[in-house]
Amino acid sequence: MANPRTPNPARRNERSRRAVLDAARDLVSELGYAKVTIEAIAARAGVGKQTIYRWWPSKGAVIFDSFLALSEGGEGVRLPDTGDLEADLKMVMRATVAEFADPAFEAPVRALNMEIIGDPTLAAMYGEKLAGPVDEAKKERLRSGRRAGQLAADADLDLVLEVLYAPLYQRWLLRSGPLTPEYADALVETTLRAFRPE
Structure with missing residues (x-):
């Protein structure tokens, strides 16, 4: 039986996820892509760096997801x-x-x-x-x-x-x-x- 205290990377706290995505997007606007770091995103979002790495494999993946969230991913889009x-x-x-x-x-x-x-x-x-x-x-x-x-x-x-x-x-x-x-x-x-x- 799994330890209930072990974090499940498949389960994301939605408020933290939104905070990370908003922080990533804001930092890219302010600093440019190259200067944004996972550490800066975590600090701005008020989460631990490991929280981000549990959900995303890289800075690029976090930032890309922040844009998908902004554009609602395009899935189910109908003109x-x-x-x-x-x-x-x-x-x-x-x-x-x-x-x-x-x-x-x-x-x-x-x-x-x-x-x-x-x-x-x-x-x-x-x-x-x-x-x-x-x-x-x-x-x-x-x-x-x-x-x-x-x-x-x-x-x-x-x-x-x-x-x-x-x-x-x-x-x-x-x-x-x-x-x-x-x-x-x-x-x-x-x-x-x-x-x-x-």
Whole structure:
């Protein structure tokens, strides 16, 4: 029979878990990824360092989970489907632009993106756990639009997403222009013109 006092790493105190994830995200915003340590996360969260290591294998895993929590992991994500593809995409893109313009979201996401560029393992984890599921939800909405005749029947859905999102990412990454609702609408309108049915 197991000793009831032995910690079970599968069981996490939710309040401590949230404190660790919030601390990790805040510290990345304040210090940048490279300067964040497990010790600093533990101190900010008010937990022991061993608590973190019991739940996560590395600093990168903690920080990545903090972003999954912020974005709710992408699992079960569904885009709105009112029957009007343009209106639905504008709603999603306006929300995305607002998120990227929000300093509380922008700073840690910028830090994470810099790490993804140089860390193939983190990039694969990001693709599998966050970007992949979210992109699949986006493609499902595009398929619905295609079935409704609002998108060309032969439209390459990966390319549609690249045309829709790449300008936003470039503007955000290079800080080359404002992120406004009008900009979000223009991206949707331009993309749908490019992929409209014959």
